[in-house]
Amino acid sequence: MPIIEVEHLMKDFKIAKRETGFAGALKSLVKREFITKEAVKDISFTINEGEMVGYIGPNGAGKSTTIKMLTGILVPSGGHVRVNGIVPYEDRQENAKNIGVVFGQRTQLWWDLPTIESFELLKEIYQVSNERYKENMATFIDILGLDEFLNTPVRQLSLGQRMRADIAASLLHDPPILFLDEPTIGLDVVAKERMRTFIKEINKERNITVILTTHDMEDIEQLCERMVLIDHGQKVYDGEISVVKNRFGKIRTLVVDLEESKRTLQLMNGEVFKEEANRYWIRFNREEVSASEIINQITKTHNIKDLTVEEPEIESIISRIYQEGFEEISEPVRN
Amino acid sequence: MFNYRVYWTFAKKSFLRSAVYRFDVWSRLGSNIIFLLMWGSIWTALYAGKEEAGGVSFEAMLTYIVVSQFLTGVNGAGTPLWEIQEKVRTGDIALELMRPFDVPLRYLFADFGSVAFYIVTALLPLYTVLFIFMDVALPTDWLTWVYFIIASVIGFLIRYCIEMSFGLLTFFLVETGGIEDIFYFAMSLLSGSVIPLWFFPDWLATIAIYLPFQGIYYIPNSIFIGEIAGLEILTSIGIQLFWVVVTYLVLRLIWSRASKKVIVQGG
Ligand SMILES: Nc1ncnc2c1ncn2[C@@H]1O[C@H](COP(=O)(O)OP(=O)(O)OP(=O)(O)O)[C@@H](O)[C@H]1O
Ligand SMILES: [Mg+2]
Numbered sequence: 291m292p293i294i295e296v297e298h299l300m301k302d303f304k305i306a307k308r309e310t311g312f313a314g315a316l317k318s319l320v321k322r323e324f325i326t327k328e329a330v331k332d333i334s335f336t337i338n339e340g341e342m343v344g345y346i347g348p349n350g351a352g353k354s355t356t357i358k359m360l361t362g363i364l365v366p367s368g369g370h371v372r373v374n375g376i377v378p379y380e381d382r383q384e385n386a387k388n389i390g391v392v393f394g395q396r397t398q399l400w401w402d403l404p405t406i407e408s409f410e411l412l413k414e415i416y417q418v419s420n421e422r423y424k425e426n427m428a429t430f431i432d433i434l435g436l437d438e439f440l441n442t443p444v445r446q447l448s449l450g451q452r453m454r455a456d457i458a459a460s461l462l463h464d465p466p467i468l469f470l471d472e473p474t475i476g477l478d479v480v481a482k483e484r485m486r487t488f489i490k491e492i493n494k495e496r497n498i499t500v501i502l503t504t505h506d507m508e509d510i511e512q513l514c515e516r517m518v519l520i521d522h523g524q525k526v527y528d529g530e531i532s533v534v535k536n537r538f539g540k541i542r543t544l545v546v547d548l549e550e551s552k553r554t555l556q557l558m559n560g561e562v563f564k565e566e567a568n569r570y571w572i573r574f575n576r577e578e579v580s581a582s583e584i585i586n587q588i589t590k591t592h593n594i595k596d597l598t599v600e601e602p603e604i605e606s607i608i609s610r611i612y613q614e615g616f617e618e619i620s621e622p623v624r625n
Numbered sequence: 626m627f628n629y630r631v632y633w634t635f636a637k638k639s640f641l642r643s644a645v646y647r648f649d650v651w652s653r654l655g656s657n658i659i660f661l662l663m664w665g666s667i668w669t670a671l672y673a674g675k676e677e678a679g680g681v682s683f684e685a686m687l688t689y690i691v692v693s694q695f696l697t698g699v700n701g702a703g704t705p706l707w708e709i710q711e712k713v714r715t716g717d718i719a720l721e722l723m724r725p726f727d728v729p730l731r732y733l734f735a736d737f738g739s740v741a742f743y744i745v746t747a748l749l750p751l752y753t754v755l756f757i758f759m760d761v762a763l764p765t766d767w768l769t770w771v772y773f774i775i776a777s778v779i780g781f782l783i784r785y786c787i788e789m790s791f792g793l794l795t796f797f798l799v800e801t802g803g804i805e806d807i808f809y810f811a812m813s814l815l816s817g818s819v820i821p822l823w824f825f826p827d828w829l830a831t832i833a834i835y836l837p838f839q840g841i842y843y844i845p846n847s848i849f850i851g852e853i854a855g856l857e858i859l860t861s862i863g864i865q866l867f868w869v870v871v872t873y874l875v876l877r878l879i880w881s882r883a884s885k886k887v888i889v890q891g892g
Contacts, residue, residue, distance in 0.1 A: 303891060358891070363722050365888045379888060383725040391723065398720055404645075407638055414634035415724060 292336035293374055293467060293499050294360065300368035301330040301355050301523075329355040331523035332369070339466070342493045342500040344514035344531070348612050352523040353503040354393075357471050360501070361391050374467060387416065390460030390498075394472035397452055398459070399444045405455050406440040409462060416463035423462065430458040433488050450481040457485070461492065468492070470502045474509055486512050507605040521612050531604065538607045543600040544572040544581055549593040556591075560584045568595075631726050632734040639738035643702075653701065654747045661694040661755075664819055679823050685850045686821075688761040692849045693818050693842050695752050696777055700784050700841065702743035703736035706808060709792025710801060718793075719887045729880050733785055740781075764849060772858050776845035779865040784812075784841045786872035793876075796883040796892075811836070817843030821852075837868035 307323040330352040337343055347353050358364040359371055362378030362385045371378055378385040391398070399408040413423045431437050434454040439447055447455060457473060470489070474482045490513060493500050502513060510517055510531065517534075519527040527534065544560070548568045555562055555570055559579045564571040574584055581599050588594060643650060668690055672683045681689075709732075712718045721728050756763060764770055791808045795801050813819060816838035822830050833839050844861045847853040853861050886892070 355891075361723055363719065363888055364891055382722065386723055386725045393720075396716070396720070398723075401717075402646075403638065403642060407641070411634055411638055415631050415726060417628070417630070 291339055293339045294335075294337040294501070295370070295372040296336070296356075296360075297334050297371075298369035299330055299333045299356065299359065299366055299371060300328070301352070301359060301364060302367045303327040303329055328523055330359070330366075333520060333523070333525050334369075335518050335525065335528055337499060337501065339499055340493070340497045341516065342489075342502065342514050344510040344517040345501050345503045345520070346510060346517050346608065347503075347520040347526075351520045353520065354471055355523075356520075357391075357469050357501070357503065360469060361385070361389060387463065388465055388467055390457075390463070390465040390468045392453075392456050392460050392468075392470050392473050394453060394470075394475040397444060397456055399452075399455060401445045402443055404441050404443050405436070405447065408444060408455070409459060412459055412462050418463050422464065426462055426464070430461070433491065434458055434484070449476045450478065453477060453481070453485065457488065461498075464496070466498060468498050468500045470500060470504075472504055473502065474504060474506055482506070482508070489513055507608065511604055519608065519611060526611060534607060534611075535604060538610070540576050542574055542576050542581065544574065544584055545598045545600060546570050546572065546585075546588060546594055547596040548588075549595055551592050553591055555588065557584065557587055560587075628726070632730060635731050635734040636738035636741070639735040640742045641738075643739045643742035650743060650747050653698070653743070654751065657694060657698045657701075657748075658751070660697070661691065664690045664694065681821070681823065681850075681852065682762075684760060684762050685852065687759070688763075688850045689821055689846050689852075690819070691752070691755060691759065691761055692846050695748060696780065696842055696845060697818060698748045699740055699744060699777070700781060702740040703781075703785060703788070704732055704739075706788055706792050706805065709789060710795045713793065713795040713883075716892055719892045722884055722887060728884075729789055729876060732789065736785065762850060764851065769848065769851070772862065773845055773849045776840075776848050776862055776865060779862065779869050780841040780845050782869050783837055783865065783872050786869065786876040787811075787837065790872070790876045790879050793879045793883050796886055811838045812841075815839065816841045817846065821847065823852075837872055840865040840868045 303326070304324040305327055307325055333352070333356065345353055345356070355364065359366050360373055360378060362380075362382035365379045373385055374388040376385045376388065399405065400411065403411070409427065412418075418426075427436075431440075434457070436454060436458060439451045439455070442451075444452065444455065453473060457470070460468065473489070474485050477485060486509060489500065489502070492498050493513075500513075502509065504510065515530055515532075517527070517529075517531050518525060546569070548555070548570065550568065555565075557572065560572040560574040562570050563573050572584065574581070585594065585597065665687065668686055669683075672678055672686065676683060678686070709718075718728060721731075755761075764773065788808070791804055794804055798804065815833045815836055817833065818841070822833050822839060822843050825833060833843075844853065844865055848858055848861065
C-alpha cells in the first residue's frame with residue numbers, strides 16, 4: 291500500500307531580480323521583476339509502507355525542495371502530494387505527527403538547550419507517553435551512544451554528535467515515515483557507518499518508511515533497494531538499484547598508459563572517451579569483447595607502459611546517467 | 626487546538642535555562658542598576674532641589690523612575706528584538722513551522738519562563754531592598770497594587786506583540802536598521818519609560834497618547850505613583866486592553882503573512 295504519493299509535483303520559486311546601482315534600486319521600488327526558477331518540474335512516484343528509497347540527484351536537482359513539500363513547509367506550485375493520507379501543506383501540524391525529519395545541513399534541536407532538554411521538550415510537543423519515551427531513549431542511547439553528550443548544549447556538539455542527536459529526536463514520537471536529507475553529510479567513515487547501521491535497523495525493526503537523499507553512493511548501496519534519480523527537477527530513473535547495476539555493469543573501463551607515438555589510437559570494439567597526455571580511457575562491453583582482445587589490438591600499433599581495468603561503480607554510473615540520460619546510454623558501446 | 630502542556634513546557638524549560646545562564650542574569654541586573662542610578666541622578670538634577678515640578682512631587686518622580694526601571698527589567702528579560710531577527714535570518718523560525726504548535730505563542734511562553742526566573746531571583750530582591758531603603762512613595766491601598774500588576778501584565782503583552790511583530794518584519798526586509806531605530810526610539814521615549822508623558826511638549830504628548838507604547842510603561846508607572854487615579858485607572862486599563870487586542874491582531878497578521886511567505890517562497 292502506498293504511504294507516500296507524489297503526482298506531477300511542481301515547485302516554482304519567484305526570485306526578485308536585483309537591480310544594481312541607484313537607478314536600479316529606484317526602478318525596483320516601482321516595478322520589481324521576477325525570474326521564475328523551476329526547482330521541481332514534474333515528479334511522480336509512490337512509496338510503499340516500509341520501503342527505504344534513495345532520492346538521488348546532483349546539486350540543485352530539487353531533492354530538498356521535494357522533501358520540504360512532503361513535510362508541508364513548502365506549498366507545491368502544481369501537482370499532488372499525499373503523505374500517510376494527509377496533504378502536508380493543508381494540515382502541517384497533523385502531518386508533523388506522522389513524520390520524522392532530519393536536515394543534515396542544519397539542526398532542528400534548540401541551540402541553547404542541553405541535548406536532553408531538547409528531547410524532553412519534543413516529548414511534550416508530540417505527547418509521547420513516559421514509558422514510550424523511556425523505551426525509545428534507552429534504544430537510541432544504546433545504538434547511537436547519545437549518553438556521552440546528553441548534557442551538552444546542542445551548540446557545542448560536534449557534527450557527528452549533532453547528527454546522532456537529530457536523528458534520535460526525529461524518531462522520539464514513533465513516526466511511521468522518516469525523511470532524511472543528507473544525514474551523513476560531513477561525517478567521518480566511522481560515524482557514517484554507525485548512522486547507516488542505525489537507519490537500517492529502524493527501517494527493519496520498526497518498519498519505518500524512509501526517504502533518504504545523499505551524495506554518498508555508499509549510503510545508497512548499503513541502505514536502499516530502490517532509488518529515484520532526479521535531475522533538473524525531473525525524474526530520470528525510478529527502480530531497483532540492481533537493475534541499474536546489471537544494465538551498466540557490463541561496461542568496463544580500461545585505462546592504458548602508452549609510450550609516445552604519432553599514431554592515434556583506433557579500436558574496433560572499444561570507445562576512447564577520454565585522453566590525457568599519453569593516458570587513454572577506453573570503454574568496452576564485457577559481453578562483446580574481452581579486455582585481453584582490446585589489449586591485443588592496442589599492442590599491434592602501440593607500446594603499453596601500464597594498464598588497469600576499472601569496475602563500474604554505482605557512482606560513475608550515476609554520473610553518466612546525469613550527463614547522458616538513462617535511455618541514451620542503455621546501449622553502452624556504440625561502434 | 627490548544628495544547629496547554631506544550632506551552633507550559635516551553636515556560637518551564639526556559640525558566641531552567643535561565644538558571645544555567647546565570648551570568649546573563651547578573652550582567653543584566655548590573656546594567657539595570659546602572660541605568661537606575663543614571664536616571665535617578667538626572668531627575669535629581671532636573672528637580673534641582675525643588676519640591677515639585679509639573680504638579681508632581683520629587684518623591685513621586687523618583688518612584689516613577691524606580692518602578693519604570695523595574696518594569697524595564699521585566700520586559701528586557703524576554704526574547705530581545707535582535708534575537709528574533711537572528712532566528713528569522715537563520716531560518717530557525719521557519720523550521721518551527723513544521724512542529725505541531727503555534728510559533729508566536731510558544732515564544733511568549735518561553736518568555737514567561739525566563740521573565741519569571743529573572744523576577745524571582747534578581748528583580749524582586751533588588752527592588753524590595755531599594756523600596757525599603759530609598760525615599761520612595763509606595764501605594765498605600767492594596768487595590769492600587771492590584772491595578773498596577775494588571776496594568777504591568779497588559780503592558781508586557783503589548784510590548785511582546787510589538788517586539789515580535791517588529792522582529793518578524795525581518796522576513797520581508799533585506800535591511801532592518803530603520804526598523805530597529807524606530808522600535809528603540811518608541812520603546813524608550815514614546816512609552817514614557819524615562820520621561821513621563823506630562824513633561825512632553827503638547828504635540829508630542831498628543832502623539833504618544835494615541836500610540837500603544839504608553840501602555841507599556843507610562844500607564845502602570847503612573848498608576849503606581851497615583852498620578853493616574855480613581856476612574857481614570859479603569860479608562861487607562863481599557864485603553865491598554867484596546868491596544869493589546871490591536872497589537873495582537875497585527876502580530877497575527879504579520880505572522881500569517883510571514884508563514885505564507887515561508888511556505889510559498891521558501892523563506
Ligand atoms: N527558497 C528558494 N528560493 C529560490 N530558489 C530556491 C529556493 N530553494 C531552492 N531553490 C532553487 O531550487 C533548486 C533546487 O534546490 P534544492 O535545494 O531542492 O536542491 P537539492 O537537490 O537539494 O540540491 P543539493 O544536493 O545541493 O542539496 C536550486 O536551483 C535552488 O537554487
Ligand atoms: Mg539539498
